[in-house]
Protein backbone atom coordinates (compact mmCIF):
# COMPACT_ATOMS: atom_id res chain seq x y z
CA UNK A 196 0.00 0.00 0.00
CA UNK A 197 2.61 2.51 1.04
CA UNK A 198 4.67 1.57 -1.99
CA UNK A 199 1.88 2.42 -4.42
CA UNK A 200 1.22 5.73 -2.68
CA UNK A 201 4.89 6.66 -2.87
CA UNK A 202 5.15 5.68 -6.51
CA UNK A 203 2.18 7.85 -7.39
CA UNK A 204 3.66 10.81 -5.59
CA UNK A 205 7.16 10.31 -6.97
CA UNK A 206 5.97 10.16 -10.56
CA UNK A 207 4.30 13.50 -10.13
CA UNK A 208 7.62 15.16 -9.25
CA UNK A 209 9.50 16.50 -12.30
CA UNK A 210 12.52 18.59 -13.08
CA UNK A 211 10.50 21.24 -14.83
CA UNK A 212 11.20 24.72 -13.46
CA UNK A 213 8.82 25.47 -10.65
CA UNK A 214 7.14 28.77 -9.93
CA UNK A 215 8.60 30.08 -6.74
CA UNK A 216 7.73 33.09 -4.68
CA UNK A 217 10.71 35.06 -3.44
CA UNK A 218 10.81 37.04 -0.24
CA UNK A 219 9.33 40.14 -1.82
CA UNK A 220 6.37 38.16 -3.04
CA UNK A 221 7.38 38.24 -6.70
CA UNK A 222 7.12 34.96 -8.63
CA UNK A 223 10.40 33.79 -10.08
CA UNK A 224 11.40 30.89 -12.26
CA UNK A 225 14.18 28.45 -11.75
CA UNK A 226 16.90 29.30 -14.28
CA UNK A 227 18.70 25.97 -14.36
CA UNK A 228 17.64 23.52 -17.03
CA UNK A 229 19.72 20.55 -16.00
CA UNK A 230 21.69 18.60 -18.57
CA UNK A 231 22.89 15.90 -16.21
CA UNK A 232 26.28 14.33 -16.68
CA UNK A 233 27.41 10.94 -15.41
CA UNK A 234 31.02 10.52 -14.35
CA UNK A 235 32.20 6.94 -14.66
CA UNK A 236 35.23 4.83 -15.45
CA UNK A 237 35.24 1.02 -15.78
CA UNK A 238 38.34 1.27 -13.58
CA UNK A 239 36.16 2.30 -10.60
CA UNK A 240 35.37 -1.35 -9.90
CA UNK A 241 37.67 -3.01 -7.38
CA UNK A 242 38.59 -6.58 -8.33
CA UNK A 243 41.39 -8.05 -6.34
CA UNK A 244 41.85 -11.83 -6.46
CA UNK A 245 38.53 -12.33 -4.69
CA UNK A 246 39.54 -10.27 -1.66
CA UNK A 247 36.75 -7.84 -2.44
CA UNK A 248 34.31 -10.59 -1.46
CA UNK A 249 35.60 -10.41 2.12
CA UNK A 250 33.83 -7.09 2.60
CA UNK A 251 30.07 -6.71 2.41
CA UNK A 252 30.55 -3.85 0.01
CA UNK A 253 29.81 -4.72 -3.62
CA UNK A 254 32.94 -3.15 -5.00
CA UNK A 255 31.73 -3.74 -8.57
CA UNK A 256 28.41 -1.94 -8.13
CA UNK A 257 29.67 1.04 -10.13
CA UNK A 258 30.14 -0.93 -13.33
CA UNK A 259 26.94 -2.90 -12.75
CA UNK A 260 24.91 0.32 -12.37
CA UNK A 261 26.45 1.78 -15.52
CA UNK A 262 25.74 -1.40 -17.52
CA UNK A 263 22.11 -1.34 -16.40
CA UNK A 264 21.83 2.28 -17.55
CA UNK A 265 23.59 1.41 -20.80
CA UNK A 266 20.96 -1.27 -21.47
CA UNK A 267 18.25 1.36 -21.03
CA UNK A 268 19.77 4.30 -22.88
CA UNK A 269 22.20 2.68 -25.34
CA UNK A 270 24.64 5.04 -27.04
CA UNK A 271 22.91 8.11 -25.65
CA UNK A 272 24.47 7.26 -22.30
CA UNK A 273 27.95 7.63 -23.83
CA UNK A 274 27.09 11.21 -24.79
CA UNK A 275 26.11 12.01 -21.22
CA UNK A 276 29.08 10.24 -19.62
CA UNK A 277 32.51 11.67 -18.87
CA UNK A 278 35.37 9.39 -17.94
CA UNK A 279 38.10 10.45 -15.51
CA UNK A 280 41.41 9.64 -17.16
CA UNK A 281 43.82 10.50 -14.36
CA UNK A 282 43.77 9.83 -10.66
CA UNK A 283 43.77 12.72 -8.21
CA UNK A 284 47.35 13.80 -7.48
CA UNK A 285 49.15 13.74 -4.15
CA UNK A 286 49.34 17.55 -4.29
CA UNK A 287 45.55 17.74 -4.65
CA UNK A 288 45.04 15.23 -1.84
CA UNK A 289 47.42 17.26 0.33
CA UNK A 290 45.00 20.18 0.32
CA UNK A 291 42.85 18.11 2.69
CA UNK A 292 44.91 15.21 4.05
CA UNK A 293 48.01 15.45 6.21
CA UNK A 294 51.38 14.39 4.82
CA UNK A 295 51.78 11.89 7.66
CA UNK A 296 48.49 10.20 6.75
CA UNK A 297 49.25 10.08 3.03
CA UNK A 298 52.64 8.51 3.68
CA UNK A 299 51.05 5.98 6.06
CA UNK A 300 48.83 4.90 3.17
CA UNK A 301 51.78 4.01 0.96
CA UNK A 302 53.77 2.16 3.62
CA UNK A 303 51.47 0.46 6.09
CA UNK A 304 49.31 -2.48 4.96
CA UNK A 305 48.09 -3.10 8.50
CA UNK A 306 46.71 0.41 8.72
CA UNK A 307 44.97 0.01 5.36
CA UNK A 308 43.46 -3.33 6.31
CA UNK A 309 41.80 -1.66 9.31
CA UNK A 310 40.54 1.37 7.40
CA UNK A 311 39.21 -0.80 4.59
CA UNK A 312 37.77 -3.36 7.03
CA UNK A 313 39.43 -6.27 5.22
CA UNK A 314 41.79 -7.89 7.78
CA UNK A 315 43.61 -10.22 5.31
CA UNK A 316 44.91 -7.13 3.47
CA UNK A 317 47.39 -6.72 6.34
CA UNK A 318 49.38 -9.55 4.74
CA UNK A 319 49.35 -8.08 1.23
CA UNK A 320 52.25 -5.93 -0.02
CA UNK A 321 51.37 -2.27 0.16
CA UNK A 322 52.14 -1.60 -3.50
CA UNK A 323 49.59 -4.20 -4.57
CA UNK A 324 46.87 -2.68 -2.34
CA UNK A 325 47.71 0.71 -3.75
CA UNK A 326 47.32 -0.51 -7.32
CA UNK A 327 44.19 -2.62 -6.85
CA UNK A 328 42.24 -0.74 -4.15
CA UNK A 329 43.55 2.78 -3.62
CA UNK A 330 44.05 3.65 -7.29
CA UNK A 331 40.30 3.14 -8.09
CA UNK A 332 39.51 5.36 -5.09
CA UNK A 333 41.86 8.11 -6.30
CA UNK A 334 40.28 7.86 -9.74
CA UNK A 335 36.83 8.16 -8.13
CA UNK A 336 38.05 11.19 -6.19
CA UNK A 337 38.99 12.77 -9.52
CA UNK A 338 35.46 11.79 -10.58
CA UNK A 339 33.92 13.78 -7.73
CA UNK A 340 36.00 16.83 -8.70
CA UNK A 341 34.77 16.42 -12.31
CA UNK A 342 31.20 15.96 -11.08
CA UNK A 343 31.43 19.23 -9.16
CA UNK A 344 32.75 21.05 -12.26
CA UNK A 345 30.00 19.52 -14.43
CA UNK A 346 27.33 20.46 -11.89
CA UNK A 347 28.44 24.10 -12.05
CA UNK A 348 28.05 23.99 -15.84
CA UNK A 349 25.08 21.69 -16.33
CA UNK A 350 23.05 21.78 -13.10
CA UNK A 351 23.24 18.13 -12.10
CA UNK A 352 25.94 15.50 -12.20
CA UNK A 353 26.42 12.09 -10.71
CA UNK A 354 29.76 10.49 -9.94
CA UNK A 355 29.11 6.76 -10.09
CA UNK A 356 31.32 6.25 -7.02
CA UNK A 357 32.70 8.39 -4.20
CA UNK A 358 30.98 9.56 -1.04
CA UNK A 359 33.87 8.55 1.23
CA UNK A 360 32.45 10.55 4.09
CA UNK A 361 34.27 8.92 7.03
CA UNK A 362 37.74 9.96 5.84
CA UNK A 363 39.09 12.91 7.81
CA UNK A 364 42.27 14.95 7.38
CA UNK A 365 44.48 12.53 9.24
CA UNK A 366 42.58 9.27 9.24
CA UNK A 367 40.81 6.75 7.01
CA UNK A 368 37.95 4.69 8.35
CA UNK A 369 34.86 2.71 7.37
CA UNK A 370 36.07 1.86 3.84
CA UNK A 371 36.80 5.56 3.24
CA UNK A 372 40.40 6.54 2.48
CA UNK A 373 40.23 9.87 0.64
CA UNK A 374 37.69 12.60 1.34
CA UNK A 375 36.51 13.02 -2.24
CA UNK A 376 33.97 15.74 -1.38
CA UNK A 377 36.52 17.57 0.79
CA UNK A 378 39.12 17.49 -1.99
CA UNK A 379 36.55 18.62 -4.57
CA UNK A 380 35.55 21.62 -2.45
CA UNK A 381 39.20 22.64 -2.04
CA UNK A 382 39.87 22.19 -5.76
CA UNK A 383 36.88 24.33 -6.77
CA UNK A 384 38.14 27.09 -4.50
CA UNK A 385 41.80 26.79 -5.53
CA UNK A 386 40.98 26.78 -9.24
CA UNK A 387 38.86 29.90 -8.90
CA UNK A 388 35.64 28.14 -9.94
CA UNK A 389 34.42 29.14 -6.49
CA UNK A 390 35.57 32.04 -4.34
CA UNK A 391 37.18 31.15 -1.03
CA UNK A 392 34.15 32.24 0.99
CA UNK A 393 31.48 30.91 -1.39
CA UNK A 394 28.93 28.79 0.40
CA UNK A 395 28.83 25.04 -0.27
CA UNK A 396 26.07 22.71 0.89
CA UNK A 397 26.71 19.08 1.83
CA UNK A 398 23.55 16.96 2.08
CA UNK A 399 24.51 13.60 3.53
CA UNK A 400 21.71 11.03 3.42
CA UNK A 401 23.87 7.92 3.64
CA UNK A 402 22.67 5.77 6.55
CA UNK A 403 25.86 6.54 8.46
CA UNK A 404 26.81 9.86 9.99
CA UNK A 405 29.28 11.72 7.73
CA UNK A 406 31.80 12.39 10.46
CA UNK A 407 34.83 12.86 8.20
CA UNK A 408 33.27 15.79 6.34
CA UNK A 409 32.17 17.42 9.62
CA UNK A 410 35.68 17.08 11.03
CA UNK A 411 37.42 18.45 7.92
CA UNK A 412 35.19 21.54 7.83
CA UNK A 413 34.81 21.94 11.60
CA UNK A 414 36.15 25.50 11.53
CA UNK A 415 35.04 26.41 8.00
CA UNK A 416 31.48 27.68 8.19
CA UNK A 417 31.30 28.30 4.43
CA UNK A 418 30.46 24.59 4.22
CA UNK A 419 26.99 23.93 5.61
CA UNK A 420 26.03 20.37 6.44
CA UNK A 421 22.64 18.63 6.45
CA UNK A 422 23.07 15.10 7.81
CA UNK A 423 20.23 12.61 8.37
CA UNK A 424 21.52 9.25 9.57
CA UNK A 425 20.91 6.24 11.78
CA UNK A 426 22.14 7.50 15.16
CA UNK A 427 22.36 3.98 16.64
CA UNK A 428 25.17 2.67 14.43
CA UNK A 429 28.80 3.44 13.47
CA UNK A 430 30.52 5.89 13.70
CA UNK A 431 28.82 7.37 16.83
CA UNK A 432 31.10 10.41 16.55
CA UNK A 433 29.56 12.80 19.07
CA UNK A 434 32.18 15.54 18.60
CA UNK A 435 31.58 15.59 14.83
CA UNK A 436 27.80 15.67 15.40
CA UNK A 437 28.15 19.06 17.08
CA UNK A 438 29.40 20.50 13.77
CA UNK A 439 26.38 19.45 11.69
CA UNK A 440 24.25 22.48 10.81
CA UNK A 441 21.04 20.45 10.38
CA UNK A 442 21.53 17.38 12.54
CA UNK A 443 18.74 14.83 12.03
CA UNK A 444 19.38 11.57 13.85
CA UNK A 445 17.10 8.62 13.08
CA UNK A 446 16.24 5.54 15.10
CA UNK A 447 17.11 2.08 13.92
CA UNK A 448 14.38 0.67 11.65
CA UNK A 449 12.97 4.05 10.58
CA UNK A 450 10.52 3.40 7.72
CA UNK A 451 9.45 5.30 4.61
CA UNK A 452 6.68 7.35 6.14
CA UNK A 453 8.78 8.73 9.02
CA UNK A 454 11.89 9.17 6.84
CA UNK A 455 10.22 11.00 3.97
CA UNK A 456 8.15 13.08 6.38
CA UNK A 457 11.29 14.26 8.22
CA UNK A 458 13.08 14.98 4.96
CA UNK A 459 10.16 16.98 3.57
CA UNK A 460 9.85 18.96 6.81
CA UNK A 461 13.55 19.69 7.35
CA UNK A 462 15.29 19.95 3.97
CA UNK A 463 13.35 22.74 2.18
CA UNK A 464 13.79 25.29 4.97
CA UNK A 465 17.46 24.34 5.32
CA UNK A 466 18.08 24.89 1.61
CA UNK A 467 15.98 28.05 1.58
CA UNK A 468 18.19 29.47 4.34
CA UNK A 469 21.28 28.60 2.27
CA UNK A 470 19.95 29.66 -1.10
CA UNK A 471 23.03 31.76 -1.79
CA UNK A 472 25.06 28.51 -1.92
CA UNK A 473 26.95 28.02 -5.17
CA UNK A 474 26.84 24.22 -5.22
CA UNK A 475 25.55 21.25 -3.22
CA UNK A 476 27.10 17.82 -2.81
CA UNK A 477 24.56 15.06 -2.22
CA UNK A 478 25.79 11.81 -0.67
CA UNK A 479 23.02 9.48 -1.83
CA UNK A 480 24.08 6.36 0.08
CA UNK A 481 21.69 3.51 -0.68
CA UNK A 482 22.43 1.78 2.62
CA UNK A 483 19.15 3.25 3.93
CA UNK A 484 17.50 0.40 1.98
CA UNK A 485 15.45 -2.02 4.09
CA UNK A 486 17.57 -5.06 3.20
CA UNK A 487 20.88 -3.38 3.90
CA UNK A 488 22.75 -5.23 6.66
CA UNK A 489 24.79 -2.23 7.79
CA UNK A 490 22.44 0.75 7.50
CA UNK A 491 19.70 -0.85 9.63
CA UNK A 492 16.97 1.44 8.38
CA UNK A 493 13.81 0.29 6.66
CA UNK A 494 13.39 2.30 3.48
CA UNK A 495 11.78 0.68 0.44
CA UNK A 496 13.06 0.89 -3.13
CA UNK A 497 10.40 3.48 -3.90
CA UNK A 498 11.45 5.41 -0.78
CA UNK A 499 15.07 5.62 -1.97
CA UNK A 500 13.91 6.90 -5.37
CA UNK A 501 11.56 9.39 -3.80
CA UNK A 502 14.35 10.68 -1.52
CA UNK A 503 16.70 11.27 -4.43
CA UNK A 504 14.06 13.04 -6.53
CA UNK A 505 13.06 15.23 -3.61
CA UNK A 506 16.62 16.34 -2.85
CA UNK A 507 17.46 17.14 -6.47
CA UNK A 508 14.18 18.96 -7.10
CA UNK A 509 14.57 21.01 -3.92
CA UNK A 510 18.02 22.18 -5.07
CA UNK A 511 17.21 22.76 -8.73
CA UNK A 512 14.10 24.75 -7.86
CA UNK A 513 16.38 27.18 -6.04
CA UNK A 514 18.99 27.16 -8.84
CA UNK A 515 21.59 25.36 -6.75
CA UNK A 516 23.71 22.96 -8.82
CA UNK A 517 24.10 19.48 -7.38
CA UNK A 518 26.88 16.91 -7.59
CA UNK A 519 25.62 13.53 -6.41
CA UNK A 520 27.91 10.75 -5.17
CA UNK A 521 27.01 7.16 -4.31
CA UNK A 522 28.23 6.57 -0.74
CA UNK A 523 27.38 3.25 0.93
CA UNK A 524 25.09 0.42 -0.14
CA UNK A 525 25.81 -3.13 0.92
CA UNK A 526 23.31 -5.40 -0.78
CA UNK A 527 23.31 -7.22 -4.09
CA UNK A 528 20.54 -4.82 -5.14
CA UNK A 529 22.47 -1.63 -4.32
CA UNK A 530 23.51 -1.10 -7.94
CA UNK A 531 19.88 -1.39 -9.05
CA UNK A 532 18.77 1.29 -6.59
CA UNK A 533 21.52 3.56 -7.92
CA UNK A 534 20.60 2.82 -11.53
CA UNK A 535 16.89 3.45 -10.86
CA UNK A 536 17.59 6.91 -9.44
CA UNK A 537 19.97 7.87 -12.24
CA UNK A 538 17.59 6.50 -14.86
CA UNK A 539 14.94 8.81 -13.46
CA UNK A 540 17.29 11.81 -13.49
CA UNK A 541 18.34 11.23 -17.11
CA UNK A 542 14.90 10.26 -18.33
CA UNK A 543 13.32 13.35 -16.83
CA UNK A 544 15.99 15.79 -17.99
CA UNK A 545 16.38 14.48 -21.54
CA UNK A 546 12.77 13.41 -21.94
CA UNK A 547 13.95 10.09 -23.22
CA UNK A 548 11.35 7.62 -24.45
CA UNK A 549 11.90 3.85 -24.45
Ligand SMILES: [Zn+2]
Nearest residue numbers: 401402403523
Ligand atom coordinates in the same frame (compact mmCIF):
# COMPACT_ATOMS: atom_id res chain seq x y z
ZN1 LIG B 1 26.89 4.29 4.96
